[in-house]
Amino acid sequence: GENVEQHPSTLSVQEGDSAVIKCTYSDSASNYFPWYKQELGKGPQLIIDIRSNVGEKKDQRIAVTLNKTAKHFSLHITETQPEDSAVYFCAASKGTGGSYIPTFGRGTSLIVHP
Amino acid sequence: DADVTQTPRNRITKTGKRIMLECSQTKGHDRMYWYRQDPGLGLRLIYYSFDVKDINKGEISDGYSVSRQAQAKFSLSLESAIPNQTALYFCATSDAVLNEQFFGPGTRLTVL
Numbered sequence: 210g211e212n213v214e215q216h217p218s219t220l221s222v223q224e225g226d227s228a229v230i231k232c233t234y235s236d237s238a239s240n241y242f243p244w245y246k247q248e249l250g251k252g253p254q255l256i257i258d259i260r261s262n263v264g265e266k267k268d269q270r271i272a273v274t275l276n277k278t279a280k281h282f283s284l285h286i287t288e289t290q291p292e293d294s295a296v297y298f299c300a301a302s303k304g305t306g307g308s309y310i311p312t313f314g315r316g317t318s319l320i321v322h323p
Numbered sequence: 324d325a326d327v328t329q330t331p332r333n334r335i336t337k338t339g340k341r342i343m344l345e346c347s348q349t350k351g352h353d354r355m356y357w358y359r360q361d362p363g364l365g366l367r368l369i370y371y372s373f374d375v376k377d378i379n380k381g382e383i384s385d386g387y388s389v390s391r392q393a394q395a396k397f398s399l400s401l402e403s404a405i406p407n408q409t410a411l412y413f414c415a416t417s418d419a420v421l422n423e424q425f426f427g428p429g430t431r432l433t434v435l
Contacts, residue, residue: 210382215365218363241422243422243423243424245424245426250428251428251429252327252413252415252426252427252428252429253366253413253424253426254426255423255424258422258423298365298366302422308373309417309422310368310371310381311422311424313365313366313367314365315363315364315365316363316365
């Protein structure tokens with residue numbers, strides 16, 4: 210089955226700095242890579258996703274890059290703010306027509322210091 | 324109102340007791356999932372259901388069972404709870420076209 214490794218487990222940055230979280234996956238057939246943000250006391254929420262036919266995707270301060278050859282993808286957050294503090298999960302999945310079953314990484318706790 | 328609700332939000336029980344966690348959704352999605360979250364281990368899939376008549380085991384189904392009572396309801400049962408089932412449990416839904424999963428607020432279960 211799929212195996213997703215996520216690093217680092219904890220990331221501490223100063224407000225305004227950039228943050229990068231990296232994930233690797235094992236199954237070359239995986240074709241959908243979402244990122245979820247989990248705030249304290251809440252369930253995870255999708256913040257951005259990328260499919261295997263795209264190398265990069267941006268949404269305001271957040272971007273995701275995908276390297277299919279190396280089987281790794283990364284989340285980039287620029288100009289971090291205290292409200293970015295949360296646990297971030299990457300996931301990898303394969304399938305078609307909504308049959309995706311994601312395998313999640315172990316999570317990264319991002320702390321943004323004011 | 325929340326789209327995905329879970330009851331109870333917190334539960335403390337004893338070893339050997341039968342426990343049911345309930346999930347309801349108003350999103351109209353066919354697909355529902357149960358995950359377990361442990362510190363440092365991320366989210367692990369217990370069971371999933373693509374429609375009312377479809378039930379599938381996930382990565383860690385041993386010791387758990389599920390029931391899909393209706394499109395909107397998906398329950399997780401622990402027949403005989405044990406301490407290593409102490410965890411945060413999440414229900415999630417998704418539709419048949421997009422792949423985004425929508426998570427409930429979670430149930431914190433403690434087995435003594």
